[in-house]
Amino acid sequence: MKTLYDASRYVEFKDSREASANVGFSGEIQGISAGCQYKEDQPIQVVMDVLFEMGKGPQAQGTAKTYHYWVAVTDRNREVIAKQSFDLPVSFPAGQDRVYVTEHLKNVVIPRGTATTSGANFEILVGFDVTPEMAEFNRQGKRFRLNAGAATTVAAEGASQPR
Template sequence: MRVFAGIAAGLMLASCSSNAVTRAFDTRNNAGPCPPAAVLYDASRIVELEGEEPNFSNITYTGELNGIRLFCRYVDDQPLRANLELDFAFGKGPKADANRHEYRYWVAVTRRSSKVLAKQYFSVDANFAGEKVTGQTVTLEDIIIPRADSTISGANFEVVVGFDLTDDQLAFNRQGRRFRLDAGQ
């Protein structure tokens, strides 16, 4: 329970920043590997619709997680501290009613391919500034990866990311459907 509380506290301390990730760490080689970081495929995109029919004319906003990078640092027998960079792409559809839109996403720290140790929700604000598509890179700093002592490798953990989806949006993604507002550009 103390491990979970520590992870949760570490994730809660994570903050968005536009600063370079490399600034947060010194240049010494790591004592071990960083945990793998990945976007959960079923939650890698979001399509928000207005109306019953899932067609192009009913799209309000779309989003995709296009890339993820994790940078970590080993310090003695302490938990790993990591920074996470996320690359987002956003689209504004025909039914969109504003030039700004907030997207919710989550970050989870897991044991390798199994138990979720901590999960926290974040949001990113897309500013379309009159455009139909835009993108943004977000940096989350000071994510805590638990390890009991210095013999535990970061390879025993994973960091997984995805959009916060409704059941209908998840079913839409699992059916292989998608709309890309930048297609043909």
């Protein structure tokens, strides 16, 4: 289980201008934990917890946002076998610009042909629905971090970019 790098973060910019003052809503997948269950030649049943950190920037309109994300099962590094999309409504309490949300997914299924087909033949990827511009922002390793009270853009060095 892993996050697809290009879709691991969601950052809205007012007027498509990359600046901390132009950030609307944002989100980042912080972690994934999962457990699998094998039964004879049945599909593999997976239960997952996905931890999201959501943000509300200076250009965010309102106190709530419905984020959209997906979970895909792939034939390891080859093709998507199944993909499901989810809505994640988030409300920001008064005075808070960050919230953490854990999504508990119970019905992720990995199909397999026989009882000897290993789960190692498959991957589960998680990501936000992002625009091509957001994907490129992520691909370049850009991000906004608070630094002594001022937000700045910092490019991550050596960031892995699984595809």
